[in-house]
Amino acid sequence: MSLYKANHEVKEIGGVRCSVVESGIDKSRLDFLIKLLAFNKLEVRFEEIAPKTEEENATYILGVADLLFNPTLAVYRRQLRTPDMHKVTADYWDQKTLKTEPNYWDLSKK
Numbered sequence: 001m002s003l004y005k006a007n008h009e010v011k012e013i014g015g016v017r018c019s020v021v022e023s024g025i026d027k028s029r030l031d032f033l034i035k036l037l038a039f040n041k042l043e044v045r046f047e048e049i050a051p052k053t054e055e056e057n058a059t060y061i062l063g064v065a066d067l068l069f070n071p072t073l074a075v076y077r078r079q080l081r082t083p084d085m086h087k088v089t090a091d092y093w094d095q096k097t098l099k100t101e102p103n104y105w106d107l108s109k110k
Contacts, residue, residue, distance in 0.1 A: 003071060003072050003075060003076075003090055004072075005072070008070050010067060011063060013045040013046065013061060014047065016045055018045050018063030018065055018067075019063055019065075019067050019068070019069045020061060021033060021037070021062045021063055021064060022062050022071070023059075023060075023062070024049070024061075025059060025060050025062060026057060026059060026060075027057075027060070029095070030046060032095060034046070034062070035083075036082070036088070037064060037080075039082075039083050042064040042066055042069065043064060043065035043066070044062065044064055044065075045062075046060050046061060046062045047060065047061045049061060071093070075089070075090055076090070080093075082100060
Protein backbone atom coordinates (compact mmCIF):
# COMPACT_ATOMS: atom_id res chain seq x y z
CA MET A 1 0.00 0.00 0.00
CA SER A 2 1.02 3.58 -0.34
CA LEU A 3 1.73 4.05 3.38
CA TYR A 4 4.88 2.00 2.98
CA LYS A 5 6.15 3.96 0.00
CA ALA A 6 8.66 6.73 0.66
CA ASN A 7 8.46 8.47 -2.70
CA HIS A 8 5.98 11.25 -3.34
CA GLU A 9 4.72 10.81 -6.87
CA VAL A 10 3.07 13.49 -9.03
CA LYS A 11 1.15 12.62 -12.19
CA GLU A 12 -1.29 14.35 -14.51
CA ILE A 13 -4.76 12.83 -14.13
CA GLY A 14 -7.57 14.20 -16.25
CA GLY A 15 -5.54 17.24 -17.26
CA VAL A 16 -4.76 18.20 -13.64
CA ARG A 17 -1.44 17.62 -11.91
CA CYS A 18 -2.14 15.42 -8.91
CA SER A 19 -0.35 13.90 -5.99
CA VAL A 20 -0.72 10.12 -6.44
CA VAL A 21 -2.34 8.49 -3.42
CA GLU A 22 -2.35 4.89 -4.68
CA SER A 23 -1.98 3.18 -8.02
CA GLY A 24 -2.92 -0.27 -9.27
CA ILE A 25 -5.94 -0.52 -6.97
CA ASP A 26 -9.24 -2.28 -7.61
CA LYS A 27 -12.71 -0.73 -7.75
CA SER A 28 -13.67 -1.44 -4.11
CA ARG A 29 -10.46 0.14 -2.79
CA LEU A 30 -10.98 3.10 -5.13
CA ASP A 31 -14.52 3.65 -3.82
CA PHE A 32 -13.34 3.46 -0.19
CA LEU A 33 -10.55 6.00 -0.70
CA ILE A 34 -12.68 8.37 -2.77
CA LYS A 35 -15.27 8.48 0.00
CA LEU A 36 -12.63 9.02 2.70
CA LEU A 37 -10.63 11.68 0.86
CA ALA A 38 -13.69 13.57 -0.39
CA PHE A 39 -15.00 13.66 3.19
CA ASN A 40 -11.70 15.31 4.16
CA LYS A 41 -12.31 18.01 1.52
CA LEU A 42 -9.65 16.88 -0.95
CA GLU A 43 -10.31 17.14 -4.68
CA VAL A 44 -10.07 13.52 -5.85
CA ARG A 45 -9.12 12.43 -9.38
CA PHE A 46 -8.77 8.93 -10.74
CA GLU A 47 -7.87 7.23 -13.99
CA GLU A 48 -8.52 3.70 -15.19
CA ILE A 49 -5.56 1.58 -16.25
CA ALA A 50 -6.60 -0.74 -19.05
CA PRO A 51 -5.94 -4.44 -18.38
CA LYS A 52 -3.24 -6.07 -20.49
CA THR A 53 -5.23 -9.26 -20.99
CA GLU A 54 -8.92 -10.08 -20.97
CA GLU A 55 -8.61 -12.15 -17.79
CA GLU A 56 -7.31 -9.22 -15.72
CA ASN A 57 -9.60 -6.69 -14.10
CA ALA A 58 -9.18 -2.98 -14.63
CA THR A 59 -7.08 -1.15 -12.05
CA TYR A 60 -7.01 2.53 -11.14
CA ILE A 61 -4.67 5.36 -10.24
CA LEU A 62 -6.04 7.64 -7.52
CA GLY A 63 -4.75 11.12 -6.89
CA VAL A 64 -5.67 14.39 -5.22
CA ALA A 65 -5.26 17.86 -6.69
CA ASP A 66 -3.30 19.02 -3.62
CA LEU A 67 0.33 18.54 -4.72
CA LEU A 68 1.59 18.72 -1.14
CA PHE A 69 -0.63 15.86 0.06
CA ASN A 70 1.28 12.79 1.21
CA PRO A 71 -0.92 9.91 2.45
CA THR A 72 1.75 8.54 4.78
CA LEU A 73 2.17 11.86 6.56
CA ALA A 74 -1.58 12.52 6.64
CA VAL A 75 -2.32 9.18 8.33
CA TYR A 76 0.54 9.13 10.84
CA ARG A 77 0.11 12.80 11.73
CA ARG A 78 -3.57 12.00 12.35
CA GLN A 79 -4.82 14.68 9.94
CA LEU A 80 -7.59 12.66 8.27
CA ARG A 81 -11.01 11.92 9.78
CA THR A 82 -13.51 9.15 9.17
CA PRO A 83 -17.13 10.07 8.39
CA ASP A 84 -17.97 9.43 12.06
CA MET A 85 -15.25 11.96 13.03
CA HIS A 86 -12.61 9.55 14.37
CA LYS A 87 -9.00 9.99 13.32
CA VAL A 88 -7.84 7.65 10.55
CA THR A 89 -5.29 5.04 11.63
CA ALA A 90 -3.00 2.95 9.44
CA ASP A 91 -5.18 -0.16 9.86
CA TYR A 92 -8.29 1.79 8.90
CA TRP A 93 -6.51 3.22 5.85
CA ASP A 94 -5.40 -0.29 4.79
CA GLN A 95 -8.95 -1.58 5.42
CA LYS A 96 -7.75 -4.14 7.94
CA THR A 97 -10.32 -2.97 10.48
CA LEU A 98 -13.17 -0.52 10.85
CA LYS A 99 -12.06 0.34 14.39
CA THR A 100 -10.01 3.48 14.70
CA GLU A 101 -8.02 2.38 17.73
CA PRO A 102 -5.59 5.23 18.46
CA ASN A 103 -2.86 2.89 19.69
CA TYR A 104 -2.35 1.32 16.28
CA TRP A 105 0.94 -0.26 17.37
CA ASP A 106 -0.68 -2.29 20.20
CA LEU A 107 -1.80 -5.52 18.53
CA SER A 108 -3.49 -6.80 21.70
CA LYS A 109 -6.27 -4.23 21.27
CA LYS A 110 -7.32 -5.44 17.83
